[in-house]
Amino acid sequence: MHKDFRARTDRFVHSLVRLRDEFHDEASVIQLLVTRHQLVPGNVLTQGACALTRKKSTNPNLRSSAASVFGAVLRRLRESKGVSQGQLAILIPCSRPHISRIEAGTRNPQEDFVLAADRLLETGGQLMDLWKEIDWYARVEHPDWFRRYAGYEDKASTIGEFQVAHISGLLQTEAYARVLLGSGDAAGNPELIEERVASRLARQHRITAPDGPLFMVVHSEAAIRLLIGGPEVMYEQLGHLLAVGRLPNVVIQIAPFSLGERVPFDTIVSLITSPDGRTRVYSESLDQGHFIEDPREVQRKQRAYDLLQAEALSPRESADLIRSVREGLLNMIPTKADASWRKSSYSGNNGGNCIEVATASPGRLVRDSKDPDGPTLGFTPTAWQSFVDAVRADEFPSS
DSSP: OTTTTTHHHHHHHHHHHHHHOOOOOOHHHHHHHHHOOOOTTOOOOHHHHHHTTTTTTOOOHHHHHHHHHHHHHHHHHHHTTOOOOHHHHHHHTHHHHHHHHHTTSOOOOHHHHHHHHHHHHSSEEEEHHHHHOTTTOOOOOOHHHHHHHHHHHHOOOOEEEEESSOOOOGOOOOOHHHHHHSSSSTTTTTHHHHHHHHHHHHHHHHHSSOOOOOOEEEEEEEEEHHHHHHHHHHHHHHHHHHHHSTTTEEEEEEEOOGGGOOOOOSSSEEEOOTTTTTEEEEOOSSEEEEOOHHHHHHHHHHHHHHHHHSOOOHHHHHHHHHHHHHHGEEEEEEOOOOOOOOOOOTSSSSSSSSEEEEEEEEEEEEEEETTSSSOEEOOOOHHHHHHHHHHHTTTTOOO
């Protein structure tokens, strides 16, 4: 890639905002991009730009414009291969709504998604090239009352958190964060919701960076069981927890309901340690944050947090519980209307005892072939593969 590609991409994205309003025919857009940005006709960016100019955006900021360009490019490449959103979702695997939101520019694609899409669509790495040139987590302004905390957090060497009812903001998926932030005082204000979602996602980049701080979080069991945004959103969120929990600098624990009154906090609490060794305690109420810097009070809060970590489930036990709760959500996710059901080739039409199986994100669906409108059971890919392997090995009694 050319050494000044990033600068050209930034100028290019800014121009897209104006292009939406100034031009309506594709030929004019291509000509302008070729002359102003030295882009080649047919280039992947040019194709995405042309697709983007066909639909006006209600949120013309840099982040949403860049996401829209990426989504338009993905859609163009997918359609050129004759692959539907549903087919691509099964192959990646992910949900079809997830792909739809990425193509609409309302969700940021993760690196593993982009790699899979490049491979499946045989793009030669075009999507990854574009993904790397977009600053998906550009720094944004935080609300005034939160700015001081964000400053300390950004420079912290160690962060300890306790979360009462929700997943830590540093570990939330975009869909989960959007549901939470859209139900508060920002409800009905799309621009404010997007601003706050961008703010939350920007903070996460620090945790997942190679030189990120040690991040330890204890979630109340309520946080992983409270159904935020429905079963699909929670299924994705809990999967994200399990993935991030494997990072070397992240420790995730669950305080089970059985701890009862031994949980020392009834609100969100963060202990932030700076590189100089100084620790500050931050707690959050309904509409503002509070700092504690008195050394004696900080020491008391630190001791209470240390005891909570000792009584909470271990990281491995916590992961097992998260995994169990996540698998339980499978049977709450509605069956996809376009799921392709199949049954054994040995099955006849004599009404015997048969089951049908469908592959659908996030796992496998099973139902009684004689009652297609009846209940459907969902299984994770791992659980289903274990069952298939056991059948092949004749591990189940025949009578």
